Amino acid sequence: MQRYSGFGLVKHALRHHEGWQRQWRNPTPKPRYDVIIVGGGGHGLATAYYLAKEHGITNVAVVEKGWLGGGNTARNTTIVRSNYLWDESAALYEHAMKHWEGLSQELNYNVMFSQRGVLNLGHTLQDMRDIQRRVNANRLNGIDGEVLDAEGVQSLVPIMDCSKRARYPVMGASWQPRAGVARHDAVAWGYARAADALGVDLLQNTEVTGFKIRDGQIQGVHTNRGDIEAKTVGCVTAGNSSVMAGMAGLNLPLESHPLQALVSEPLKPVLDTVVMSNHVHGYINQSDKGDLVIGAGIDGYNGYGQRGSYPTVEHTLQAIVEMFPIFSRVRMNRQWGGIVDTCPDACPILSKTKIKGLYFNCGWGTGGFKATPGSGHVFAASLAKGEMHPIAAPFSIDRFHSGALIDEHGAAGVAH
Amino acid sequence: MFHIYCPYCEELREEEEFHPKGQAHIARPEEPDTCSDEEWGDYLFFRDNPRGIHHEMWLHAVGCRKFFNITRNTVSYEILETYKMGEQPTITAEHLAREEKNAREEKTNNAQVAEGGQQTVGASDAAVASVKGAQA
Numbered sequence: 001m002q003r004y005s006g007f008g009l010v011k012h013a014l015r016h017h018e019g020w021q022r023q024w025r026n027p028t029p030k031p032r033y034d035v036i037i038v039g040g041g042g043h044g045l046a047t048a049y050y051l052a053k054e055h056g057i058t059n060v061a062v063v064e065k066g067w068l069g070g071g072n073t074a075r076n077t078t079i080v081r082s083n084y085l086w087d088e089s090a091a092l093y094e095h096a097m098k099h100w101e102g103l104s105q106e107l108n109y110n111v112m113f114s115q116r117g118v119l120n121l122g123h124t125l126q127d128m129r130d131i132q133r134r135v136n137a138n139r140l141n142g143i144d145g146e147v148l149d150a151e152g153v154q155s156l157v158p159i160m161d162c163s164k165r166a167r168y169p170v171m172g173a174s175w176q177p178r179a180g181v182a183r184h185d186a187v188a189w190g191y192a193r194a195a196d197a198l199g200v201d202l203l204q205n206t207e208v209t210g211f212k213i214r215d216g217q218i219q220g221v222h223t224n225r226g227d228i229e230a231k232t233v234g235c236v237t238a239g240n241s242s243v244m245a246g247m248a249g250l251n252l253p254l255e256s257h258p259l260q261a262l263v264s265e266p267l268k269p270v271l272d273t274v275v276m277s278n279h280v281h282g283y284i285n286q287s288d289k290g291d292l293v294i295g296a297g298i299d300g301y302n303g304y305g306q307r308g309s310y311p312t313v314e315h316t317l318q319a320i321v322e323m324f325p326i327f328s329r330v331r332m333n334r335q336w337g338g339i340v341d342t343c344p345d346a347c348p349i350l351s352k353t354k355i356k357g358l359y360f361n362c363g364w365g366t367g368g369f370k371a372t373p374g375s376g377h378v379f380a381a382s383l384a385k386g387e388m389h390p391i392a393a394p395f396s397i398d399r400f401h402s403g404a405l406i407d408e409h410g411a412a413g414v415a416h
Numbered sequence: 417m418f419h420i421y422c423p424y425c426e427e428l429r430e431e432e433e434f435h436p437k438g439q440a441h442i443a444r445p446e447e448p449d450t451c452s453d454e455e456w457g458d459y460l461f462f463r464d465n466p467r468g469i470h471h472e473m474w475l476h477a478v479g480c481r482k483f484f485n486i487t488r489n490t491v492s493y494e495i496l497e498t499y500k501m502g503e504q505p506t507i508t509a510e511h512l513a514r515e516e517k518n519a520r521e522e523k524t525n526n527a528q529v530a531e532g533g534q535q536t537v538g539a540s541d542a543a544v545a546s547v548k549g550a551q552a
Contacts, residue, residue, distance in 0.1 A: 240467075242465035242466075242467075243465075243467050251458075251462050252462075252465075253461040253462045253463065254463075254465055255438070255463055255465050256465055256467075256490075300435060300436040301436035301472065301488070302436075302465060302470055302472065302490050303490050303491075303493060304467045304490050304491045305490070305491055305492070305493055309417060309418070309431060310417050311417070311431055311432045341465075344460075344461045400457045400460075400461040400462070401453045401454055401456075401457035401458075402453065402457075403453070403457075
């Protein structure tokens with residue numbers, strides 16, 4: 001692998017940038033691998049990378065029906081935070097946060113992780129009580145957090161309407177300074193390049209059409225480029241997970257919904273943190289390029305169409321303009337939708353299945369991006385050892401029958 | 417934007433008047449106390465999530481405030497029918513699969529004709545070759 005550095009950039013500039021290598025190979029599928037990862041998004045690529053790096057399992061294929069990082073990895077609003085309420089999810093997202101903090105160096109790829117802080121606004125007394133409870137829980141779990149009053153919020157974000165005149169006045173917020181944003185595409189590309197360098201085969205345009213199962217043990221996958229064998233298969237297919245599970249005769253407690261996001265025309269720097277509000281229902285940050293990146297809730301109906309409805313966009317922008325009257329005449333540049341697989345308790349599923357060797361990593365719903373490194377790390381450990389990693393164990397699919405749900409509707413809420 | 421026909425109001429109304437309420441036709445177990453954890457969990461949490469035909473409940477929230485059912489395609493988002501609570505859908509995935517199969521059979525017949533056409537092309541190629549051979 002060609003290492004990237006400032007010196008290298010100068011060297012290549014002097015050679016008119018003609019010496020750059022491709023970031024990863026485009027191999028033909030081998031007939032057999034030790035592990036197959038279905039789905040070449042951030043989580044799948046991270047899983048493959050950690051399998052190779054931490055567990056020495058390099059005979060791995062990532063099977064992707066489209067191109068790498070072309071699904072929800074390319075469509076999210078890039079927010080990274082770990083201020084979840086319950087111990088189980090706090091452990092999972094904080095595990096990811098710790099990886100984020102060294103990720104650019106580890107991958108030798110600038111993922112543009114910017115710890116600019118995240119505000120979760122409270123607009124009612126109950127909001128403030130919930131925020132206080134969540135921040136206290138976070139601090140007990142070693143996660144940074146502060147409760148701010150309206151003045152504190154105003155001093156962090158001078159352009160926000162924190163006055164009493166607002167229809168839903170801002171009463172305060174929770175503030176996680178270590179949270180922030182990362183460059184979504186770079187995360188997928190960085191993991192892809194690093195995994196490829198360790199020998200992982202990234203098979204793009206390879207669609208899984210079925211699973212090979214014999215005597216309750218996974219044997220491999222059928223694809224449009226022929227059958228590929230493996231005794232361990234990890235399925236990391238986000239919105240399509242129910243369809244994949246159906247191919248294996250399994251049922252998952254997921255519903256796939258469209259989730260929309262939009263970006264404005266580029267503006268001069270105006271917002272240097274991330275602002276989210278569960279109550280008026282919207283979240284916003286400004287990218288390094290200057291666009292306002294805006295998102296909100298899912299469309300309520302099931303859908304696989306990768307597009308959403310206008311009423312949802314309208315509702316989102318109402319919330320943004322409510323918080324930031326200054327943005328009322330900003331023009332929006334692009335709008336798109338991704339398909340998120342939501343779970344009844346707003347927590348992911350990292351689990352074995354009744355088919356031996358077949359694992360699922362799904363159900364991240366609206367907030368999977370922030371967990372990419374942590375999810376990949378614990379899922380890789382689970383695939384390598386055949387036992388779920390202690391951080392992943394509470395997220396077993398069994399919880400929907402045992403009743404041990406992890407209700408994160410509060411922390412996941414709208415604020416993804 | 418959906419344009420939804422409410423079977424109670426008997427009018428087409430805009431999507432914003434309605435709320436989607438999830439999968440339709442889920443029967444509550446008659447004896448919840450005798451359910452196993454498996455059955456009760458399935459009833460509470462496990463839903464159909466098809467890529468295609470989906471039967472779902474909607475609420476006409478700012479209209480008649482009644483629940484009704486919609487058969488909808490989750491990929492094209494096309495609404496195929498709406499019907500009242502207690503009624504059964506007339507359009508189902510099986511029903512459409514059958515129609516598609518019939519259409520495919522018809523297409524296969526057409527394709528055979530096309531193959532016949534191709535044979536003619538083959539023949540003309542052979543003819544060209546023989547002409548070339550004659551020239552050589």
